[in-house]
Amino acid sequence: MAEAAISFQGVTRRYPQKKGSGDVIALQDIWLDVPQGAVTGIIGRSGAGKSTLLRMVNGLERPSSGKVIVNGHNVGEADPAALRAIRREVGMIFQHFNLLAMRSVYDNIALPLEIAGVDSARIKPRVNELIELVGLTQQAARYPAELSGGQKQRVGIARALATNPRVLLSDEATSALDPDTTRQVLALLKDINRELGLTILLITHEMAVVRDIGTHVAVIENGQIVESGETYDVFSRPQHATTRSFLTGVTGVAVPHFIADRMTAEPRSADDETVVQITFVGPHATDPMLARLTAELGVSVNIMAGAIEEIGDKPFGSLIVGLPASRTAEARAFLEQHGLFTEVLGHVS
Amino acid sequence: MSANLIQLLWDSTLQTLYMVAIATLLGTLIGGPLGIFLATSRRGELYSSPIANTVVGLVVNAARSIPFIILAVAIIPFTRWIVGTAIGTSAAIVPLTIAVAPFIARLIESSIREVDSGLIEAARSMGATPAQIVRKVLLPEAMPSIVLGLTLAIVSLIGFTAMVGTIGGKGLGDLGIRYGYQRFMPDVMLAVVIITIVMVQIVQTLGEWIAARFDKRAPRNRGR
Numbered sequence: 001m002a003e004a005a006i007s008f009q010g011v012t013r014r015y016p017q018k019k020g021s022g023d024v025i026a027l028q029d030i031w032l033d034v035p036q037g038a039v040t041g042i043i044g045r046s047g048a049g050k051s052t053l054l055r056m057v058n059g060l061e062r063p064s065s066g067k068v069i070v071n072g073h074n075v076g077e078a079d080p081a082a083l084r085a086i087r088r089e090v091g092m093i094f095q096h097f098n099l100l101a102m103r104s105v106y107d108n109i110a111l112p113l114e115i116a117g118v119d120s121a122r123i124k125p126r127v128n129e130l131i132e133l134v135g136l137t138q139q140a141a142r143y144p145a146e147l148s149g150g151q152k153q154r155v156g157i158a159r160a161l162a163t164n165p166r167v168l169l170s171d172e173a174t175s176a177l178d179p180d181t182t183r184q185v186l187a188l189l190k191d192i193n194r195e196l197g198l199t200i201l202l203i204t205h206e207m208a209v210v211r212d213i214g215t216h217v218a219v220i221e222n223g224q225i226v227e228s229g230e231t232y233d234v235f236s237r238p239q240h241a242t243t244r245s246f247l248t249g250v251t252g253v254a255v256p257h258f259i260a261d262r263m264t265a266e267p268r269s270a271d272d273e274t275v276v277q278i279t280f281v282g283p284h285a286t287d288p289m290l291a292r293l294t295a296e297l298g299v300s301v302n303i304m305a306g307a308i309e310e311i312g313d314k315p316f317g318s319l320i321v322g323l324p325a326s327r328t329a330e331a332r333a334f335l336e337q338h339g340l341f342t343e344v345l346g347h348v349s
Numbered sequence: 350m351s352a353n354l355i356q357l358l359w360d361s362t363l364q365t366l367y368m369v370a371i372a373t374l375l376g377t378l379i380g381g382p383l384g385i386f387l388a389t390s391r392r393g394e395l396y397s398s399p400i401a402n403t404v405v406g407l408v409v410n411a412a413r414s415i416p417f418i419i420l421a422v423a424i425i426p427f428t429r430w431i432v433g434t435a436i437g438t439s440a441a442i443v444p445l446t447i448a449v450a451p452f453i454a455r456l457i458e459s460s461i462r463e464v465d466s467g468l469i470e471a472a473r474s475m476g477a478t479p480a481q482i483v484r485k486v487l488l489p490e491a492m493p494s495i496v497l498g499l500t501l502a503i504v505s506l507i508g509f510t511a512m513v514g515t516i517g518g519k520g521l522g523d524l525g526i527r528y529g530y531q532r533f534m535p536d537v538m539l540a541v542v543i544i545t546i547v548m549v550q551i552v553q554t555l556g557e558w559i560a561a562r563f564d565k566r567a568p569r570n571r572g573r
Contacts, residue, residue: 060470060473083476084476086476087473087474087476088475094471100486100489101565102489102490102492102493102566104565111472111485112475112476114485115476115477145565145566145567159475163476169474
């Protein structure tokens with residue numbers, strides 16, 4: 001893995017409360033490396049601490065203890081002038097765009113350059129280049145109120161890229177957009193990541209966002225990272241309950257309600273069916289394993305739900321099946337042998 | 350109405366306009382920075398200094414709670430010290446400015462505080478200094494609201510100028526009192542009232558027009 005663009009080293013953030021009550025702990029002992037050139041998604045529910053974590057990268061929040069290293073700088077200890085220099089190397093886009101309503105598209109994109117003290121002769125070609133990059137040539141003279149949500153976020157992206165940052169932070173950038181526009185904005189971010197080699201760190205509560213563009217993912221809950229790694233690995237073998245609940249509905253399958261309602265943890269008789277989730281990953285994702293299970297072991301398979309999709313350009317399949325309880329152990333061993341992952345979800349009679 | 354009286358009305362109108370204009374200018378020069386300070390010095394804001402904020406806030410409140418006519422009389426020694434006399438349009442500008450500056454400060458404060466805090470965060474994320482945030486984000490974004498606030502302040506000032514008329518200031522208020530009231534000339538009184546109404550209407554309309562020019566929030570059909 002390449003050198004980390006951002007490194008959280010034992011980061012804790014406490015918010016002191018009024019006398020009498022203890023501190024609120026927003027983040028607790030976070031260790032996380034964000035690889036250079038990757039798109040890393042931090043996913044968590046609202047209040048999980050992901051927003052605080054993201055804001056540590058450009059010093060909008062400071063750690064109570066621990067270190068945040070960005071492009072080799074310790075952000076938490078930077079003095080105001082050094083912090084401003086770091087911020088110019090870190091672009092940020094926002095859920096509600098945060099565009100200046102009184103400035104045109106052109107002037108919004110020029111703002112970070114004005115702030116950085118770039119002389120006006122050099123601002124113009126740069127802004128025009130950015131406007132072209134995000135496909136808003138026709139809208140350059142318009143004001144944010146005249147733009148659609150997707151167009152506003154494009155302006156936000158162009159503005160964030162103006163000072164040639166090495167890192168782009170995305171704070172729920174697609175959460176206020178409809179699904180079509182979300183896809184377009186994510187595609188743009190992916191292009192930028194590829195073409196400019198920009199490291200992207202995004203926070204979201206939508207697993208679909210991570211699935212579509214995230215090469216890496218970290219799952220955060222109650223101020224702690226409960227699981228992290230390459231997206232494909234985490235998605236195909238989620239270890240933590242929070243990750244699984246986020247994945248439900250994103251990686252296609254959930255146990256249908258009429259089965260879930262009847263499911264018990266332990267089998268009640270030998271005639272019960274065991275509900276098993278089978279995950280097909282990597283080269284095995286497209287193998288006809290269930291057919292072989294029936295042909296070679298004579299185990300009948302009752303398919304309850306399933307889907308195959310792509311995560312990070314790799315196929316990923318997930319099936320929920322019913323197997324005779326008496327043959328479950330044998331069938332699972334067979335499937336695991338062939339590189340599939342299985343998990344018992346429960347039993348139905 | 351005699352030509353003499355019409356000349357008097359015209360002169361008084363100009364005097365009122367002069368007092369209002371200069372007091373607005375000076376009041377904004379004093380109240381503007383105060384308003385910016387009040388809006389940005391609260392705890393956790395750009396220039397966080399809660400104690401100074403509270404002190405300035407108290408002074409501004411105190412100045413605003415004195416009825417204008419009392420203020421105008423009470424500061425006569427101060428006025429005389431500044432201008433050299435307590436009578437006339439220039440002398441009237443002193444209490445007018447002192448009355449309107451804290452009012453403008455509060456108006457500008459509230460206009461600035463209406464600016465979405467997300468914009469401040471965006472500017473900070475770009476590496477803006479607090480001064481840049483004030484200059485490039487807060488003031489421009491608050492401008493339509495500030496213009497409407499100043500319009501309100503000017504309308505109030507027109508009312509105040511009428512009151513300074515009673516203590517030796519000049520202008521329409523003075524004319525109304527001396528001719529309309531003391532000499533019982535209802536036609537002069539009526540003329541004063543009408544001119545004042547027209548003046549307020551023009552200021553209000555102009556203020557709203559300028560504010561709308563600044564305001565880019567409402568989508569408009571910009572052709573194509």
